[in-house]
């Protein structure tokens with residue numbers, strides 16, 4: 147029997163070359179392979195007749211082989227093998243290129259199951275490269291799993307490897323408490339894993355999947371609860387109420403009513419008996435930073451240090467500068483701590499943090515390292531902006547005894563889902579933009595209009611404005627010629643079409659110093675155009691920029707596009723966003739045109755969720771949540787509720803999952819969350 151944690155390389159039918167391909171799917175061990183669940187099944191028990199088979203959809207047809215045509219050499223040096231099959235309703239031509247064995251294995255006069263896409267015309271139906279199964283094979287396994295595949299590693303190949311590994315499933319220990327299996331009538335883990343890969347009926351597959359979904363959501367909820375600290379212990383940073391008026395009066399503008407309301411909610415939490423655990427949600431540009439500043443000011447008046455974590459160095463620097471403007475007049479010293487600092491600078495920062503001179507520390511994940519010791523951290527703020535892991539939030543909270551925690555997010559998670567995910571997290575919403583903001587006109591054009599658009603950009607620059615241009619990739623990928631890569635696009639399109647203009651290039655592969663200098667130059671107005679990848683997606687604030695151009699707009703989620711669009715329209719001038727896409731798909735066009743007509747981030751998130759599904763919305767990169775393999779946070783909300791209640795109950799009995807019988811569960815939490823929270 148294959149060993150669960152052994153490399154799949156030694157599995158029958160794998161070997162080093164395929165092992166490398168499996169690696170691309172994140173599969174290294176037999177266990178990983180067993181946990182690579184199929185996406186769906188092809189149901190061979192209900193084959194179509196030739197006449198009824200739907201066009202251009204994967205389906206299965208049962209027909210008898212009538213005739214095999216002689217092999218034919220065709221253009222490009224390929225050989226075509228054709229086989230004629232039929233049933234009472236019609237005939238079906240099956241074709242294979244360069245695959246003599248496929249036709250050779252068929253016997254004339256016998257019926258087979260052919261699976262693939264039907265094309266051709268109504269009278270002349272055909273299937274290219276079908277998968278073939280015999281009656282006996284279908285009897286043995288009527289449902290054929292379809293796996294997420296990768297180049298050179300098709301689903302069928304994965305299925306054969308899973309088959310070879312399946313007996314190892316018996317070694318999978320069950321992390322779920324037995325009482326839950328009985329209460330919800332769920333199969334054991336071993337049975338579920340076998341049932342999901344090789345079900346005998348759709349019912350068996352569904353029961354297996356249900357159990358795996360429950361397990362995943364249960365582990366997810368345990369992890370979220372554990373990392374948050376089941377918080378309702380007494381706060382380690384007690385505060386007394388402070389009137390915010392002096393702070394508001396120091397600003398160059400009046401706070402919006404929403405900013406006042408959110409700040410009051412936060413300050414009330416800060417003065418409470420238990421640590422604050424609040425999410426501040428606000429659409430792009432709604433002014434979350436100011437609310438954070440008010441909270442930090444309040445903490446400082448009470449003698450507590452604050453820390454603010456940003457997802458990128460760029461943002462950390464920007465926040466440090468903005469917050470210093472707001473807070474240093476009150477004697478709150480703002481200290482920056484990022485990865486790319488010189489050793490001497492870092493030493494100075496660390497000592498200011500340790501002896502309490504630093505009233506506020508703004509940084510990236512560098513703040514989470516062991517070397518950073520706070521004197522008295524009272525308030526931790528995480529500028530989540532999609533990219534922060536639950537784990538990192540936990541680490542930050544661990545820097546002090548139960549500090550208050552404020553999470554800021556521009557992702558407008560639908561409220562019900564937010565509450566589910568964050569449990570008893572309180573939510574403040576900034577539902578109002580600062581006054582004077584004009585809607586950002588949004589257009590959608592194809593590449594044919596690109597030159598005209600550059601004419602428009604030229605005019606905007608001549609009028610003293612600045613322009614962002616975003617491309618989805620850093621370097622050109624030969625496999626995907628349709629994608630604009632920022633480096634080539636910069637050289638071959640932007641520079642020639644905007645001669646004499648000052649153009650900067652920004653992407654994630656630049657050193658942080660280089661990124662900084664490009665960004666500072668753009669901020670200072672020393673560059674007219676910034677060509678960038680989505681590193682600028684979050685939070686960057688340059689009020690003089692008025693145009694946002696997004697190439698290959700079809701590649702982005704609507705919420706991401708909305709984030710990008712939110713980089714403009716921050717000053718008093720009219721702003722616009724131009725989406726470029728040559729994709730002619732109907733859904734792509736509908737999505738982009740929805741964005742053209744909607745400015746409200748909450749509506750956009752809802753539409754995104756409904757049309758693309760939560761996979762995109764709650765992907766690892768987007769939310770810092772672990773990647774889920776089977777569960778679907780929108781479809782499976784009922785299971786999520788149950789899992790949440792059960793997780794709560796378990797932690798009430800064993801708050802740290804320290805009991806020996808919960809060791810396996812604790813390991814699962816660790817495993818699930820180790821995939822989350824990677825910084826990108």
Ligand SMILES: Nc1ncnc2c1ncn2[C@@H]1O[C@H](COP(=O)(O)OP(=O)(O)OP(=O)(O)O)[C@@H](O)[C@H]1O
Nearest residue numbers: 399400401402430431432433434435436556580685
């Ligand atoms: N009450 C206000 N009146 C006028 N301008 C404001 C007000 N509050 C914030 N601003 C300005 O609005 C801009 C956006 O604020 P901020 O960067 O905090 O937004 P945000 O909510 O963090 O948005 P994003 O999610 O895009 O980062 C900043 O230039 C800020 O100075």
